[in-house]
Amino acid sequence: MNYVSTRGEAPDLNFEDVLLTGLARDGGLYVPQSAPALSTDGLAGLDYAGLAAAVLAPFVDDAMPRGDLERLTRDTYGVFDHAAIAPLKQIGPNDWLMELFHGPTLAFKDFALQALGRLFDHALKRRGERVTILGATSGDTGSAAIEGCRGRDAVDIFILFPKGRVSDVQRRQMTTVEDANVHAIAVDGDFDDCQALVKAAFGDLAFRDRMNLSAVNSINWARVAAQVVYYVHGVMALGAGRRPVAFSVPSGNFGNVFAGHIARRMGLPVDRLVVGANVNDILHRFFETGAYRRQGVVPTMSPSMDIQVASNFERLLYEITGRDGIRVRAMMDSLRQSGGFEIPPAALAQVQAGFASARIDEEETLAEMRRMHAETGEVLDPHTAVGTAAARKARAAGDVPAETPLISLATAHPAKFPDAVERAVGFRPALPERLGDLMERPERAADLPNDLAALQKFIGERARIAA
Ligand SMILES: Cc1ncc(COP(=O)(O)O)c(C=O)c1O
């Protein structure tokens, strides 16, 4: 399986190269040359780790022997707290919640980042190389990436988070890690600033090569590939791989729901994908009107979705334009220079056939958390509530018919957002026992301005590759 960039570059790269490279050198994002077909024959009866190996195999191709891949997925999902890994709970006549928060850092990010840490290890040992990982987080990717990479010999990891804009639990999950290869950095800015800094650092090719930079955000294709698995798991669980299943996905950087789209491209019967947005609703406005136009980021109760430039959206654009890297580059230039662009009505109609969307404001999020608790007993985190509220709107609008099962992805454990949960339902959910002393552990983080030179100096002085 070979990979190409959304901006046209077509180097001869396999899965391992793409894993280690992260962002394409022309600034685009890697995608497989074509989506591999996945037959559901033979998937029934596999446990989650077995399913993960089967789904990842065509992406990984000859970059790793199948036996190694199977061992890797067993190790990866062996650290999850729930025997079912991604348990499904019924919350309505044909509505379900898929809990994706039973990994080490209590958010869906663990599904891919526990695998990524191990994939990095495998590739770097084989090549005898080291990497410097640079990532941006609006709250959850950071701790999951740190957990996946902490203490690994061949890796130094630098994670940028927007100062004062993540929950206390999210911050502490990053800043209380003691391993010397971990660097949490509070940036004076919002998540879009952090993500732009990461992309700018990758864009400085001399710096990137000197540091051997790698990515853990969903700009890294391996992240998306590993997230495809739970969509397959849902389709197998509710439809035996034959009946179409719809999903509602609280969205920010568009990596999670894009993985659902890839599952559909691989031939899985994935029905509508409902994109749930908080008031930072650039994605919802796009799916409604075809215009992708950035506005300022507003802090909300669902901080991990406080994003206006959704990096994976570029992968969808690549498809919308018929895989035209030149047009994608022009659109991304227009986003940077004039704040947006628009797609033609015919292209929008095509997109709307596969995606629906809804904007859920702060009051609606609280009301949804209250309603779900009262009606089903489920305590939702605010991101998940955006997803279930969006699912409700999609059903009401007829975007997902009553006879189609609809799975809402529960993307984070409610204990990561105790203030929001308390506001909604009147009590603070407890952290799992292993994180019980999180709020007492000493913190260690650097403060940096939103400035590329300052970031590069910081990394250059600490990355062991630079020594
Ligand atoms: C808890 C939670 N829900 C939803 C999202 C949005 O997912 P994505 O950025 O893949 O669209 C995030 C951040 O990625 C998150 O941390």
Ligand SMILES: N[C@@H](CCOP(=O)(O)O)C(=O)O
């Ligand atoms: N919501 C994310 C933002 C980064 O998304 P990613 O999927 O590109 O890593 C977070 O929690 O950091």
